[in-house]
Amino acid sequence: MRSPKDFFRPLAVGAPDPVREIPFRPSRMIHFFDPSNEKMAAKVPSIAPKVDILLGNLEDAVQADRKEAARNGLVEIASATDFGDTQLWTRVNSLDSPWGLDDLLTLVPAVGHKLDVIMVPKVEGAEDIHYVDRLLAQLEAKAGLERPILVHAILETATGVANVEEIAGASPRMQGMSLGPADLAASRRMKTTRVGGGHPGYLVRQDPDAANPEAPRATYQQDLWHYTLARMVDACVAHGLLPFYGPFGDIRDTTACEDQFRNAFLLGCVGAWSLHPVQIDIAKRVFSPEPADVAWARKVIDAMGDGTGAVMIDGKMQDDATVKQCRVVAELADSLAARDADLAAAYAAASKEA
Numbered sequence: 037m038r039s040p041k042d043f044f045r046p047l048a049v050g051a052p053d054p055v056r057e058i059p060f061r062p063s064r065m066i067h068f069f070d071p072s073n074e075k076m077a078a079k080v081p082s083i084a085p086k087v088d089i090l091l092g093n094l095e096d097a098v099q100a101d102r103k104e105a106a107r108n109g110l111v112e113i114a115s116a117t118d119f120g121d122t123q124l125w126t127r128v129n130s131l132d133s134p135w136g137l138d139d140l141l142t143l144v145p146a147v148g149h150k151l152d153v154i155m156v157p158k159v160e161g162a163e164d165i166h167y168v169d170r171l172l173a174q175l176e177a178k179a180g181l182e183r184p185i186l187v188h189a190i191l192e193t194a195t196g197v198a199n200v201e202e203i204a205g206a207s208p209r210m211q212g213m214s215l216g217p218a219d220l221a222a223s224r225r226m227k228t229t230r231v232g233g234g235h236p237g238y239l240v241r242q243d244p245d246a247a248n249p250e251a252p253r254a255t256y257q258q259d260l261w262h263y264t265l266a267r268m269v270d271a272c273v274a275h276g277l278l279p280f281y282g283p284f285g286d287i288r289d290t291t292a293c294e295d296q297f298r299n300a301f302l303l304g305c306v307g308a309w310s311l312h313p314v315q316i317d318i319a320k321r322v323f324s325p326e327p328a329d330v331a332w333a334r335k336v337i338d339a340m341g342d343g344t345g346a347v348m349i350d351g352k353m354q355d356d357a358t359v360k361q362c363r364v365v366a367e368l369a370d371s372l373a374a375r376d377a378d379l380a381a382a383y384a385a386a387s388k389e390a
């Protein structure tokens with residue numbers, strides 16, 4: 037393990053200095069597209085301005101015989117497109133696959149200056165991040181890049197979950213993590229074949245009524261992902277990283293998708309993956325605080341002055357802790373409003389009314 041003194045040293049001569057703090061840009065949705073799919077690729081220029089993050093996916097969901105086409109397609113799209121202030125990410129193939137190395141060897145020299153973040157799937161421990169860290173430093177130095185490419189890990193194996201804290205702290209490049217519920221379910225031998233979401237069999241049942249033991253008893257579906265998501269959020273925050281929920285595979289069930297995204301938002305995640313255009317607006321809605329909540333947060337911040345002491349607002353106690361909660365909401369709203377004029381107007385109107 038590197039000494040803490042060396043943590044922020046470049047890992048190759050000529051590589052850019054690692055960042056000291058992970059930038060928190062609007063990140064409500066990571067929109068996946070397959071660069072080898074002509075229809076999807078054609079939509080990139082029109083989708084890019086609508087999403088916070090656009091991700092060229094090279095891993096799962098791209099057929100084995102389309103891997104090279106996807107990689108080359110991403111180089112072409114990244115070179116030809118002006119993404120404005122939308123972030124460009126890629127998900128490379130896993131480190132043990134026949135394609136992961138060539139993904140990195142091709143993308144960094146060709147379009148490394150345009151890539152903000154590389155998502156690495158199936159990360160199992162700090163050693164995976166160390167490998168990518170050094171290789172990226174070498175490639176960045178060779179390509180003459182001036183800013184480091186950040187790394188995002190998918191938490192999608194039981195071993196990865198067991199090692200989540202050490203993964204989060206493995207490198208100053210670590211930008212964030214996403215939950216990968218499909219691979220994680222397989223790795224853990226969970227008996228769900230869904231991509232995220234609940235399962236009707238995972239429930240608790242109301243106690244029997246002593247006076248009427250045969251009466252029907254209510255059941256309450258439970259959240260299969262709560263434990264992992266909460267662990268991931270804590271590991272990320274402890275290391276200054278951004279946590280994301282991952283994919284919701286039932287594209288037609290927009291209601292359950294919204295519920296899953298909202299649970300993640302409330303628990304601390306900054307965004308989720310959108311796999312289909314229909315999920316973009318869901319993520320935008322869910323991961324932007326409600327105007328009424330923003331107005332309330334600003335009211336509390338104003339009333340709390342220097343942020344110490346206790347006051348009563350509309351019958352609710354406010355103190356040093358609640359003002360911090362309110363700052364989380366207000367600061368997120370400010371950063372999203374700077375990118376989204378409609379949201380800025382909605383926040384201003386709600387604050388005026390409050």
Ligand SMILES: CC(C)(COP(=O)(O)OP(=O)(O)OC[C@H]1O[C@@H](n2cnc3c(N)ncnc32)[C@H](O)[C@@H]1OP(=O)(O)O)[C@@H](O)C(=O)NCCC(=O)NCCSC(=O)C[C@H](O)C(=O)O
Nearest residue numbers: 068069075076079096097192216217218219283311312313
């Ligand atoms: C899920 C899909 C296969 C559905 O595609 P399709 O059947 O074509 O849907 P539609 O007919 O409704 O599409 C309407 C039009 O929209 C275009 N489209 C579809 N998806 C996208 C997209 N993501 N970006 C841009 N454009 C998109 C279609 O081409 C249609 O266009 P047109 O005919 O011109 O109107 C498909 O959405 C898809 O493949 N999505 C991405 C899937 C993906 O990336 N999966 C991997 C991430 S999840 C994962 O890996 C699991 C995770 O790692 C874990 O372990 O949990």
Ligand SMILES: [Mg+2]
Nearest residue numbers: 096192216219
């Ligand atoms: Mg996966």
